[in-house]
Amino acid sequence: MTLPISHPTRPRAAAASSIIDTARTARRAAAALLIGLLLLGGCASIPTSGPVRAQALPDTDPETIFVEAEGPTVGASAIEITQGFIRAQAAGVNDDFRVAREFLTDARAAEWNPHVGTTVYLGEPALVATGADSAAVEQDDDYSADFVDVGGPVSLAARVDENGALTEASAGAEQVVMFRLMRQDGEWRISQVPDGTLVSQPNFTTTYRRIALEFLSADERYLVPDVRWYPVQNLAAHATEGLLAGPSTWLRDAVHTAVPDRTTLTVAGTVHVSSDGVAVVDLSSQVLNVNTEQRSVLMAQLSAVLMQVPQVRSVRLLAAGADITQTPAMLARGPSTASEVTAVVNGRLGLVTGGDFTADEHFEPLGGGQVTAVAVEPADDDALPLLTVVRRGHSDIVQAPAAGKPAANSVPLLSGNDVSEPSVDRYGWVWSSVDGRIAVASTDGREEPIAEWLAARRVTQVRATHDGSRVAIVSTGTGDDREPVLEVASVVRDDRGAPTQLTQGIVVGGSLADVSGIVWIGESTLAVLAKSSTAPDRGVYTVPLGDWSQPQPAIDNPIALAGSWDVRSLFVLKEDGSLVARSATGASWTSVLTGVAAVAYPG
Structure with missing residues (x-):
């Protein structure tokens, strides 16, 4: 699909006692202010002369909701002060952590840096106060010692770094948090606390929003997402400054950007969004030095x-105040919704349409061993796929025999004792793992991209993205730690498009176990077969990059997946050879075909 991109449906958040509807609050505040001014008319006058002073208000979606925080109360116990500080951190993105600092001593408040990262937790922290002798303090408001330590374990949901990149925590992960409190002017205040913030998962997902920054593939034909979380307050400015700062370190060598070096917002932290949804992005003068084509690509990235951002409907680009808006370049973004699914039935390659299978006469019948997987090269510009491969057993991957040329079936592209399911990128390179090592081949030969961080691990699955800039990898340790780890790495290519290096990236799906059967559904989400702490049987899960894994409807004995543009495209192949698809409601699976040996979308 291509840009311009349609705007997603705006979600509505449920009301909660700790949350304020800002639109309603603003109206009430305005009414209260007017009444107050009228009541004060007898003792104070409203100025009728002198300069008019205007103060800009933040651009906020009328449906945006904020967490409310209250400062410390007189006589609060050490535990109450600590609990109040934790609650106030969720509201810090709205008040620059002003209320949160009220719970700290003056010295710590001046030094505390909340912007180095966020720990997202589940449930409520079980806090206990202990005195200098490590004994529990029950009535700590009357405790006379110099300090009190308050702490306890918290269940981890995720960690978010200083750039907004979220990593899902493993199932059951905990962290002990500890705060030291001292008396200041007779009241308990926190004197020792780590930098960074501690926020509950519900408050985090209320006050932050997941945004995919978009960069360019090496050939500048595709957009490549780099997922971050930014505060909903002033979201447009946060997202723009994230894009201007460039991609994450792990992605940097695999992508490009049309943003000129040292480009900033003309006014830091400011992107005005008008009432009719026009985001006005005023960039520094460096943008004036780029040509029209590059400016069009920059417009595509910004758009x-x-x-x-929920309230944005279009983008207007300025450079040092001068309007330089132009039509965004037409860049591809993920697989097309017109992608067709390929299957192997009764030894024939063909397409699945609805509940029917139609053999593809461009290919000879498959022979020379049991077919256990298939992969198809993605087609750019509606061209016919250039390469289709099949795995025979678990020992080799061969090119599917074209009609009239069955001999091609006998030449393996990759072979070994343990060959994983293949994936074909849009450059025509076949990805797999062979005997625990990443292997890449084309009809012209084989490449061994450098991946030093995998030297001591055994790779079991590899799957390339449609943009060709990243791969998902499942690997296990070779020692006692054999739990599979799912990572996304970037792909550095040479001028021929051949992969030469893999850069270690991000760990995803941290809450899942025994991961296998990975496919991409869109450019920033994976679907996997896995187990979890709440479901010991293998099932289907979606794993959005930089987000939390989500279970899909239960299914018996799944062995392989096929996916394309989003979760609605998913097919699941079961152990008995039956193929099922998501139902119209997404709440169950619907039978499609039987007797299926392998299934795949292009990619």
Whole structure:
């Protein structure tokens, strides 16, 4: 699909006692202010002369909701002060952590840096106060010692770094948090606390929003997402500054950007969004030095990012105040919804349409061993796929025999004792793992991309993205730690498009176990077969990059997945050879075909 990108449906958040509807509050505040001014008319006058002073208000979606925080109360216990500080951190993105600092001693408040990262937790922290002798303090408001330590374990949901990149925590992960409190002017205040913030998962997902920054593939034909979380307050400015700062370190060598070096917002932290949804992005003068084509690509990047902000409907680009808006370049973004699913039935390759299978006469019948997987090269510009491969047993991957040329079936592209399911990128390279090592081949030969961090691990699955800039990898340790780890790495290519290096990236799906059967559904989400702490049987899960894994409807004995543009495209192949698809409601699976040996979308 291509840009411009349609705007997603705006979610509505449920009301909660700790949350304020800002639109309603603003109206009430305005009414209260007017009444107050009228009541004060007898003792104070409203100025009728002198300069008019205007103060800009933040651009806020009328449906945006904020967490409310209250400062410390007189006589609060050490535990109450600590609990109040934790609650106030969720509201810090709205008040620059002003209320949160009220719970700290003056010295710590001046030094505390909340912006180095966020720990997202589940449930409520079980806090206990202990005195200098490590004994429990029950009535700590009357405790006379110099300090009190308050702490306890918290269940981890995720960690978010200083750039907004979220890593899902493993199932059952905990962290002990500890705060030291001292008396200041007779009241308990926190004197020792780590930098960074501690926020509950519900408050985090209320006050932050997931945004995919969009960069360019090496050939500048595709947008490549880099997922971050930014505060909903002033979201458009946060997202724009994230794009201007460039991609994450792990992605940097695999992508490009049309943003000129040292480009900033003309006014830091400011992207005005008008009432009719126009985001006005005023960049520094460096943008004036780029040509029209590059400026069009920059417009495409900005539009793709800012159209994820709920109130934005279009983007206007300025450079040092001068309007330089132009039509965004037409860049591809993920697989097309027109992608067709390929299957192997009764030894024939063909397409699945609805509940029917139609053999593809461009290919000879498959022979020379049991087919256990298939992969198809993605087609750019509606061209026919250039390469289709099949795995025979678990020992080799061969090119599917074209009609009239069955001999091609006998030449393995990759072979070994343990060969994983293949994936074909849009450059025509076949990805797999062979005997625990990443292997890449084309009809012209084989490549061994450098991946030093995998030297001591055994790779079991590899799957390339549609943009060709990243791969998902499942690997296990070779020692006592054999639990599979799911990572996304970037792909550095040479001028021929051949992969030469893999850069270690991000760990995803941290809460899942025994991961296998990975496919991409869109450019920033994986579907996997896995187990979890709440479901010991293998099932289907979606794993959005930089987000939490989500279970899909239960299914018996799944062995393989096929997916394309989003979760609605999913097919699941079961152990008995039956193929099922998501039902129209997404709440169950619907039978499609039987007797299926392998299934795949292009990619």
